[in-house]
Amino acid sequence: MPLNPIDLHSVIVRHWGINQLRPLQEPAMKAVLMGRDSLVVLPTGGGKSLCYQAPAVLRNSTTVVISPLISLMKDQVDSLLSCGIKALQLNSSQTNVERNSCIKEIKEGRVRLLFVSPERLVQTDLYQLLQEINVDTFAVDEAHCVSHWGHDFRPEYRQLSKLKELFPQASVHAYTATATDHVRRDIIEQLGLRNPEILIGNFDRPNLTYLIIPCRESTKQIMEVIARHRNEGGIIYCLRRADVDSLASELTKFGIKAMPYHAGLSPKHRTETQDAFTTEQCDVVVATVAFGMGIDRSNVRYVVHAGLPKSLEHYQQETGRAGRDGLEAECVLLYSGADFFTWKSIIEKSSIDPGVDPSFVPNSINQLKHMNNYCRAAACRHTLLVRHFGQLSEINSCVACDICLGYTVSVPDANIVAQKILSCIARVKDQYGVGYIVAVLRGENTQSVRSRGHSSLSTYGLLKEHSAADIRDWIYQLISQEVLLQEEIETEPGRTIPILRLNSASWEVMRNQRDIRLLQPVHSKKGEQPSKSKTDTESWQGVDRDLFEEFRALRKQLATERNVPPYIVFADATLRELARNRPSSLGKMRQIYGVGDSKLRDFGQKFLDLLIIHCKARNLTMDM
């Protein structure tokens, strides 16, 4: 079907209340309308769903969407229904009556988008049904699940290789946010895409502020982030299940609506957490990396990593869950060099498992090093991240990361600081761990320092004007720059401790033959709030915050009545625009982003009534 941009535009405005397409959405839709296979790689929140949804409505026929999780399908179906588009899902949890009713509607040709799981798709009955109604367009959501090389491989997705055999005339469209070249090639091959249109978007997410901050007192630091986002949604990732449980209960004691999520909890407990977060009954989920896929909540305003992620791919994926609605969101990573060693030892231990591929350990350690170096680098985090994914763009001062916002600065005289640390290690003869070296450098008058005679060393107290946390952090930076080693030594059978050792590069630093760069956080004055990113400042400009909160409460009530998540009623961006513009009539409200015909009919009057009462009580002008 040839693309008529006017028809497409009017469908999008009518149903979604969206006036402008995002980058690559138009060519992606064009590929669907022309029946040409496609692979669309856009970052999370880039608007991939619209690429197949809008053409499905325009073509007036059924498009089949393959999706990995029932919860994802449910969200998408609810969201489409709220936009006045007939959508449904077929899954194994349905009763016979429900299934028969769905099949009837499908046969009548009334369904625009049909969501199915990959294993369901290749079953004979469904295959025959889809043949009967001449389905000729398939959209594969989260297409990286088909690839072994991705981090979310799902064996069921392998069955999709039969798709082209079963429906040789149909076009297949794959959508993913996973950026590696290897995965992309694998998707094309596994799905058997023929001469596909390949569309790869810009991976930068300018609305995310990346802050890499040395981990000092993690609970206190996490509480500070939560305090900046009172009543807003956030995810806190921890490395271990035990950390998840203890942090979640600690936060709850402070009156924060936090819930835990990890693979050790029962499926019922996990579903409760996920549902409570999606429906905004709970603000904070404390989780291991098991939490993520299937979370479609678009207004997650922060993601905290309480521990180091094991790769930049994981980091990008996990931080990507923040700010899917395009509004500002904060991604805070509490960095500790010690996490690098924890991961390294976990990875090395896993090599003992006979089933492990021999390339696993070196590959994983390499990925871990990339992650660690990213944290230790002194360059714009946005630029480094997109470069890692093969995009060479230079972002001129993003004003949305700790480096560009000036939270982290280079240490003046870093070479001298490094020389002091390294020569202290040389003086104590490579036999002690980080804590002890810090004590000597700070000139601590402890029994253990005195008894070894180290209080008379020339390096005793050399860095006494600095905090223990700063010195500890610099030591880990030296290790990550490979001018210092941390090694495990056995003190007695079965008991090892980590000690610091010099290498040849350490001597180059001490002889002034090698330059060192060290970072330190800028210590903010008590009570001082960190500066805000450009997106943060702009997206709140002119917004009546009290009205926004009143809208949120109304949205939650309407969502509960309908048993859907609040963001399906209206996105935060729509509420902010309503609270900024204060439209005085339904006609004017229709011009607001995210207000299509169906939502205007269902919710418009209620929001308008609230708005009028609010403005009258405060004598506020409308139609700003």
Ligand code: ADP
């Ligand atoms: P992805 O699947 O790429 O992560 P989604 O399809 O879930 O992203 O879209 C994220 C959000 O962006 C949704 O709320 C969607 O309605 C919105 N959106 C999509 N396209 C546009 C657009 N052109 N303009 C504004 N908002 C859009």
